[in-house]
Amino acid sequence: MSEKYQVAAATPLNNETVERIRQDFPILNQQVFDHQLVYLDSGATSQNPLQVLDAERDYYLGKNSAVHRGAHSLAVDATDAFEDARATVSGFVGAAENELVWTSNATEALNLIAYSFGNASAGIGGETARQFALEEGDEIVTTELEHHANIIPWQILAARTGATLKHIPLLENGTIDYDAAEKIVTDRTKILAFTHVSNVLGSVTNVDFMVKLAQKHGAFTVLDACQSVPHTPVNFETLGVDFAAFSAHKMLAPTGIGALYGRNELLEAMPPFLTGGSMITKVTMTEAQWMPAPIKFEAGTQRVSQAVAWAEAVRYLEHLGMENVHAWETTLGQRLAEGISQIEGVRLLGPAAGEERTGLASIHVDGVHPHDVGQLLDTQGIAVRVGHHCAQPLHRALGITASTRASTYMYNTTDDIDRFLDALSQVRNYFGL
Missing domain, CATH: 3.90.1150.10 (Aspartate Aminotransferase, domain 1)
Known part of the structure; x- marks a missing residue:
């Protein structure tokens, strides 16, 4: 030991x-x-745990610097620590490093998807982003189990695009009515968003059923994994979901940081949500070109110390x-x-x-x-x-x-x-x- x-x-x-x-x-x-x-x-x-608190403190004591920017040694050390943290956290959930986007929390991660799809619907992102565009006649489906963070972004996306928002009801015991789901999810469904574990009931969703149902109709799947990743082994690639959101502060790590998982080919095709510094390769006064995913979704100064501490939390959980x-x-x-x-x-x-x-x-x-x-x-x-x-x-x-x-x-x-x-x-x- x-x-x-x-x-x-x-x-x-x-x-x-x-x-x-x-x-x-x-x-x-x-x-x-x-x-x-x-x-x-x-x-x-x-x-x-003390190990996580020490990791964040040690970062500030010995490596604190802006990442991805400076050419000096301290900036290199900070960038290495930041990207090593990405590798650690992504590996914990069965994702590749380029499939994990840092966000402020899981709520921002879910909003990122919704607003990116909204931008695609407005023509931003070009031909590759067209697959994410919604219009009148399209449908977004969620469930009655959801946290507000997995409801309200879809309400706003529906309002922006003219799509219709539907939900799958519950049975009397508080579990999803899967028979109803088969009728509600159709070829008009573009997004199926659902929780892995209810934050109120502790009930566990049949992810395999929901993913297969979405795939049958060509819909994207969005998983709220906030109450599953901290408590049970989770592998997003094995689950087969397109996107997933989870948070650090629910799994022994600091507040102020979350993550979006997305299949790399989808993240590469999606237009950005937040824009500004760090996420670009070229800017003129009339247009900009973006970095590859996941960096193109990480505008501005990042949550470096929190990411380093989150990686230590992952190592703690992996040790257990x-x-x-x-x-x-x-x-x-x-x-x-x-x-x-x-x-x-x-x-x-x-x-x-x-x-x-x-x-x-x-x-x-x-x-x-x-x-x-x-x-x-x-x-x-x-x-x-x-x-x-x-x-x-x-x-x-x-x-x-x-x-x-x-x-x-x-x-x-x-x-x-x-x-x-x-x-x-x-x-x-x-x-x-």
Whole structure:
């Protein structure tokens, strides 16, 4: 075992090994209202191990410079670190280096696709970009499961181009209605955008079904992978999607950086979204020529230190082994679902206990607003998410306006789950219900 890590490579995760791993996360040792912190909000933002914090600090101490520009040694070192980070992160998701575009977050990555397609629809990009153009009569299809970031960009693209936006409904258990999908996706469909894992329900989409359905009708596939890449082995090439978006801050890395995966031949043909410095080869007062992908989508000063830190987060996860991370979080997720199902007056949203789900669970407590649930749990040191989780259409389909979400990661123990369940079981009684 390297001295850099608390456990040997690919060690199966259990309470004992997780307790050792937690030594890399000092923030988890703090007290909240005189209780040991239980952090169950990693679905929103994960915590950072010391190794990741050190990587970003070391970059600023020894390599900080503008990338892709300077001829001096420091700039060369910074550029090497930046591009090495791209190679590390792209390899983690089964992509080539020229298939990974740095963005500010996953939301920007999804917007990049939508606005690039909109630019193609306006004639920008020439003949090679025509394949992405939309017009009246074309359709964009998404699902009722989606985060707003995978809905609103398509609303705007439809408004810009005259295309029609449709959605695939859900079944009563919160999973996609695949029978309905086969009727909704047609030869008029240009884009099929869907989430890999619901950020509210923890349900897992059948990506193979959706990709084959899109390919049957010649549509591009766009995958929201924000809740899958941090928690389970993911290979975009194997999945067969055309595009995918994911974020660093949900997988042990800093905020302020995300990534767009796109098949290289598509990225090369797409017109840029943001424009300005760094992404060009030639500029006159009337026209410009662009760099090859992915650089043509990376205008302006880049998120260099964040990329370097993200690569360190990837190495941390690879050391643990994503199969181990997935197995442990599945255990935690099922413990959550089973425990919630036994509490009177509390409704588990999404797949029932025993059905496929990831390590998160959202609930509706009869008679108690989610914000009140969250604040009461906070007084016991338990951090959860409350609200609509940027998924208002999904909550509307479930017949509620908001929910309380507990989401786990590889640094959580079964004791964390049990403390949450014990506190949750007291909520309705506390409010006199």
